[in-house]
Amino acid sequence: MxxxxxxxxxxxxxxxxxxxxxxxxxxxxxxxxxxxxxxxxxxxxxxxxxxxxxxxxxxxxxxxxxxxxxxxxxxxxxxxxxxxxxxxEINDPHLTIKAVGHQWYWSYEYTDYEDLGFDSYMIPTQDLETGQFRLLEADHRMVVPLESPIRVLVSAEDVLHSWAVPSLGVKMDAVPGRLNQTAFITARPGVFYGQCSEICGANHSFMPIVVESVPLDYFEDWSFTVLQDS
CATH class of the missing domain: 1.10.287 (Helix Hairpins)
Incomplete structure (x- = not known):
């Protein structure tokens, strides 16, 4: 951060x-x-x-x-x-996630799981809790397992967006009608923040990206909980 x-x-x-x-x-x-x-x-x-x-x-x-x-x-x-x-280079990813940019939020689909997907909206300033970051916090984080190769398929629904997380060294354009891919491996647990890096309209600065890296056991519990709630 x-x-x-x-x-x-x-x-x-x-x-x-x-x-x-x-x-x-x-x-x-x-x-x-x-x-x-x-x-x-x-x-x-x-x-x-x-x-x-x-x-x-x-x-x-x-x-x-x-x-x-x-x-x-x-x-x-x-x-x-x-x-x-x-x-x-993308070799044998353990998990594939599709990130789709919208005006102005992101939606994530875990393609290796059936019906595991959600929209990720920025938390308004008035709803932030103590310790959360203004313009960077999202109501649903993209949770990934620690030290596992993650492939991200990036696309857009309406206009050009860009899925970027600086601390992970990832930046990929989201183009309507096209599927781009990138990959990363998180080397340590934590929460990593990014933002859309393409000027995509009036609320361009209000569609943050939040990636949370957790141990595999916690990730499996999280995915089971999300599937039960959906």
Whole structure:
């Protein structure tokens, strides 16, 4: 969960988000080194005779500023392609959930269970209880088992939406008439919040996503209770 004055990302709650954080730090360090080097060259050109034509126009310098950017691009591209492959890989999911975006709420269908589904609406500010977060709490949470591969099928009923949970490293567009899929594994128990990341209308900011990760035994009890109540 984000907190006031936070500068970095939320704490990772899935292996995928940990990989994304590592790649972010890797790329940011490369950008920092490039910026420092360029700043040094600018200062040196202003304060010294670095602009000497025999230095600036030399063949060695041209080779360096041709080869070095290519090496930097490779250093960024290789880990980037690896993470893109991991994000697209879905192997033997233990549970499949269909998330459908509406104006302006989400509905969830647990496709491995018969008749297990519900709508998830934002809790109005006046109905919040102590400790709940404004604009982020939902009346029904998407409950998933801990440390289990979860596949989420994402679609929309009316306009474009986007199902996104930052701490899980998940963001998938919900397109009417199309079924997109994403996957994640929760590495720790807890409640993880997200919001629709597509400008989908007047109440765009009022359709939160709440994912609760619980042990398998608790999940089975929860699913049985929901089925009994439906």
């Amino acid at each position: 984000a907190h006031p004055s936070q500068l970095g990302f939320q704490d990772a709650a899935s292996p995928l988000m940990e990989e994304l954080l590592h790649f972010h730090d890797h790329a940011l360090m490369i950008v920092f080194l490039i910026s420092t080097f360029v700043l040094y060259i600018i200062v040196a050109m202003v304060t010294t005779k670095l602009t000497d034509k025999y230095l600036v126009d030399s063949q060695e310098i041209e080779i360096i500023w041709t080869v070095l950017p290519a090496v930097i691009l490779i250093m960024i591209a290789l880990p980037s392609l690896r993470i893109l492959y991991l994000m697209d």
